[in-house]
Amino acid sequence: MIKIFNLFLIIIFCFSCSFNKNSKFWTKEIIKEIEEKKFEKIFDNPEALSQELNTNINLNFSTNPKKSKLSKKLTNNDGRVNFDGSLKKLSKYKFSKIENFYQFEPVISFHRENIIFFDDKGTILQFDKNSRLVWKKNYYTKSEKKLDPILQFANNNQFLIVADNLTKFYKLNLDTGDIIWSKKNSAPFNSQIKIYKDRFFVIDFTNTLRCFSLKNGKELWNFQTETSLIRSQKKLSMVIIEGVIYFNNSLGDISAVDSNNGRLLWQLPTQSNAILESAFSLETSDIIADENNLFFSNNKNQFFSIDIKSGSFNWETTVNSNIKPTLIENFLISVSLEGYLILIDKITGNIIKVTDVFQNFNPKKRNEIFPTGFIVGTKNIYLSTNIGRLLVIDIKSGKTNSTLKVDNDKISRPFIMDKNLYLVKDNAIIKLN
Numbered sequence: 001m002i003k004i005f006n007l008f009l010i011i012i013f014c015f016s017c018s019f020n021k022n023s024k025f026w027t028k029e030i031i032k033e034i035e036e037k038k039f040e041k042i043f044d045n046p047e048a049l050s051q052e053l054n055t056n057i058n059l060n061f062s063t064n065p066k067k068s069k070l071s072k073k074l075t076n077n078d079g080r081v082n083f084d085g086s087l088k089k090l091s092k093y094k095f096s097k098i099e100n101f102y103q104f105e106p107v108i109s110f111h112r113e114n115i116i117f118f119d120d121k122g123t124i125l126q127f128d129k130n131s132r133l134v135w136k137k138n139y140y141t142k143s144e145k146k147l148d149p150i151l152q153f154a155n156n157n158q159f160l161i162v163a164d165n166l167t168k169f170y171k172l173n174l175d176t177g178d179i180i181w182s183k184k185n186s187a188p189f190n191s192q193i194k195i196y197k198d199r200f201f202v203i204d205f206t207n208t209l210r211c212f213s214l215k216n217g218k219e220l221w222n223f224q225t226e227t228s229l230i231r232s233q234k235k236l237s238m239v240i241i242e243g244v245i246y247f248n249n250s251l252g253d254i255s256a257v258d259s260n261n262g263r264l265l266w267q268l269p270t271q272s273n274a275i276l277e278s279a280f281s282l283e284t285s286d287i288i289a290d291e292n293n294l295f296f297s298n299n300k301n302q303f304f305s306i307d308i309k310s311g312s313f314n315w316e317t318t319v320n321s322n323i324k325p326t327l328i329e330n331f332l333i334s335v336s337l338e339g340y341l342i343l344i345d346k347i348t349g350n351i352i353k354v355t356d357v358f359q360n361f362n363p364k365k366r367n368e369i370f371p372t373g374f375i376v377g378t379k380n381i382y383l384s385t386n387i388g389r390l391l392v393i394d395i396k397s398g399k400t401n402s403t404l405k406v407d408n409d410k411i412s413r414p415f416i417m418d419k420n421l422y423l424v425k426d427n428a429i430i431k432l433n
Helices: 002-018 028-035
Strands: 089-092 109-111 113-119 126-129 135-136 149-154 157-163 168-173 177-183 191-198 198-203 206-213 217-224 237-242 244-248 255-260 266-268 294-297 303-306 313-315 327-328 331-335 340-345 352-356 371-376 380-385 388-394 400-405 414-417 420-425 428-432
Touching: 109 428, 126 380, 149 191, 157 244, 191 352, 198 237, 198 244, 327 371, 400 428
Parallel strands: none
Antiparallel strands: 089 428, 109 113, 113 126, 126 135, 149 157, 157 168, 168 177, 191 198, 198 206, 206 217, 237 244, 244 255, 255 266, 294 303, 303 313, 327 331, 331 340, 340 352, 371 380, 380 388, 388 400, 414 420, 420 428
């Protein structure tokens, strides 16, 4: 009788899991892990979190933010930054308005104490800390300017690599803005750029990871993943750990590739066939990493931890978020699209605490408000929104202490440099200190 009951439980588990063996997701290795109970799905409720949990728990990190041995640029993990500004003094770096600003995720490139950004015609601007223009350069034709190019940046404190949504990519001298070389790709780009040793990496709209020489822009190798008929506007991301590139594509697949030669080490789909039918609506957060794991979430109510060596799942839990999480010590911090601050145990995936940080907004308009990104300081979490509000959230309690009106429309996630907080809006960069 007991054996029959146990068999019944196993059957229920297999059919209630969000993925099934008939999907392309499954491999023999992953099925074996399920059977050996190595894959632990924490919450099986398909509904997004909509209530607080353990609000009486106070979160206490170490007194001083710990420096990671890994590069923040290569792991995407902001961690905890040394910032505790009053946010009372405001200044602006102005530029011509970027149309459809709400559709993309702007990133500021920092060079010493200067900031680098672009305007609606693809003009690259470098400002100093006093908001004075150091140089501006535009390398687009009249017809290209009319297409309103969107630029992505990466720099190694010597050179600036630029890739755009028109197929162009080029290298500039950081001090002067002078162009060193310029190339064209077969497809527009739609990802972060990572500089690693003598090369850089970027993903285009065909879901192809491309490796280029930093010296002359020559393509050294490429690795193509499955393409999608519909182009997602969500920027793709990658991390680099010990010479291996881990990146996502618009279908939710995670691939591990050797940075030297483009050889595939492993590939892991994260979506079932049923979800793939609506893959055009999939929006995945930036991937972040520590020495052993990848962490990311999506707007399909999934938050994953993946082992970087084997490419297998550590756990999956229920968090509905397409913005980049942060890893501090053994805790993952995320903010859901519904406005809940969520604390997760990185080892088990258990959700420890949930607080409603949107509770001060008008309930009737709440469904129209979304987080655009956050950063964790010494005492507070700073959270941006699509309605131009910056929320200051107490780390210990998880409650919103204050709300600062920056604009009426979307502002970018916060950036911290030299104890100043920066936000990007459609026609300016806002500096707060």
